[in-house]
Amino acid sequence: MIILPQFNFKKIFFIILIEQQAYSFKKEKFCVIIPTYNNASKIEAVVEGVLQQTRNIIIVNDGSTDSTASILEQYKNITIVSYPKNRGKGFALKTGFNKALEAGFEYAITIDSDGQHNAGEIPNFVAAHKQNKDALIIGVRKTIEGNVPRKNSFANRFSNFWFLVITGIKLDDTQSGYRLYPINKLQHIKLRTSRYEFELEVMVKASWKNIPIESIPIPVIYPPGNKRITHFRPFIDFFRIGLLNSWLVFFSLTFYRPFAFIKKLNGKNIGEFFNKNIIQTKDSNSKIVLSIMLGVFMGILPIWGYQLITAIALAYLFKLNKLIVGVAANISITPMIPVIIYLSYVTGGIAMGNNITGIPINSGYNTDLLTSNTEQYLIGSIVLATFAAIFFGLFFYVLLLIIRKRKS
Structure with missing residues (x-):
């Protein structure tokens, strides 16, 4: 077997x-x-x-x-x-x-x-x-x-x-x-x-x-x-x-989101964003303009790192267009920071009656100069933010009146 x-x-x-x-x-x-x-x-x-x-x-x-x-x-x-x-x-x-x-x-x-x-x-x-x-x-x-x-x-x-x-x-x-x-x-x-x-x-x-x-x-x-x-x-x-x-x-x-936003921009999607979220939105002209003004103002205000989140919170509070506020607040993207600081410092000098002749362009991010003139910088930031908000508000208000009138 x-x-x-x-x-x-x-x-x-x-x-x-x-x-x-x-x-x-x-x-x-x-x-x-x-x-x-x-x-x-x-x-x-x-x-x-x-x-x-x-x-x-x-x-x-x-x-x-x-x-x-x-x-x-x-x-x-x-x-x-x-x-x-x-x-x-x-x-x-x-x-x-x-x-x-x-x-x-x-x-x-x-x-x-x-x-x-x-x-x-x-x-x-x-x-x-x-x-x-x-x-x-x-x-x-x-x-x-x-x-x-x-x-x-x-x-x-x-x-x-x-x-x-x-x-x-x-x-x-x-x-x-x-x-x-x-x-x-x-x-x-x-x-x-x-x-x-x-x-x-x-x-x-x-x-x-x-x-x-x-x-x-x-x-x-x-x-x-x-x-x-x-x-x-x-x-x-x-x-x-x-x-x-x-x-x-x-x-x-402060860095990643703004750079990512810029990287995605091109002529086509800028036009699409402007058309979809500004021209064709149901929001009134005044609401759009106030949203832009708030975003620009908060973007320049010297609360670095908290500008965007504060702007969005205020947009919720005042029932503005949060997307437009967020985009406008990106005026303070990293490449623009030295320019904004410099203009704030110069604006502060003008507002306080100080002599601003001979200030080099890199003074805006010279920490020694800023720390010794903090008051001038802070006052200048608020004044610059206010005037920038008014300027962009008026510009877009006129632009909206023209474009929306043609569309209708």
Whole structure:
């Protein structure tokens, strides 16, 4: 009697599938980065889950003081980076990115080591990547088990709001750590933060470099409170994120948004904007003119960094055309700042009866001259803003009367 060998075809098929996925990962230059800090109870299960998808894994042990290091010793064929002192999640991610780039990878999927993410979602990130290979893809968390901690929910909504303000992009989960990064596109971007706020900074600066920000839904499991592992420090980390938001908002409104606006301008879209939002709008001539005047006035007023946001707030208050106000406030775009400061200083000299002959053109942004004549500069700014608002108001009022009369 011949005894035939027993085959576990299901197991064989599973092994072949894993090998195919591993080959695809290597061919497409993908890797998975797992930053970890004191997650000894979860790290092994997370690594085993990722190993079912790929062997291209980089684990960054961010100064863990528990048994994480000894647990990771069993993985001889995985790249493990360790250092003795905890440096923060952002530092761990940047370390992982650099290691991945050194190894020739161009894309990195990051997954948290606390067991909340399902490694089985990795193929979905790869599939989304194939639709847009330049995109930074965020896994938007959809709870399937447990309740979202209240502090996490509030912090996420807060972060989502400011991300929208800074970039103009609506994203439902800006704090998810399950992501796909095009690290080949990010390597030349200066990223300065090193802790939880890093994940916000990298998204904002990627969007400023015209890297698309996209998202896919992912499931997430939140264990009960007594079993939940988190190293998020509500006060300190929330404060750090708040500081970063303040800086990014200032930079966005002062530099990025105005330059982006100018970059998109050409004869065709200027004409389309003027025709659609000024000539054809249902707003009255007086409302349009007042909107222009408010925008110009606020754009020159010396509250640098807050001109646009203040102008929009006043437009809401006085029920003016917010779009026109915002566009008019961009009179203070960065290339115009030295000119505005210089004219403000000269105008202040005229208003105060001071001798302005012999003032060089670069005096407008000579900080020593301005600090010693602050009163002259401030008075000049207000006077210049007022006269500029009146001038542009009268100009557009006459223009509207002529053009709208012809149209009718």
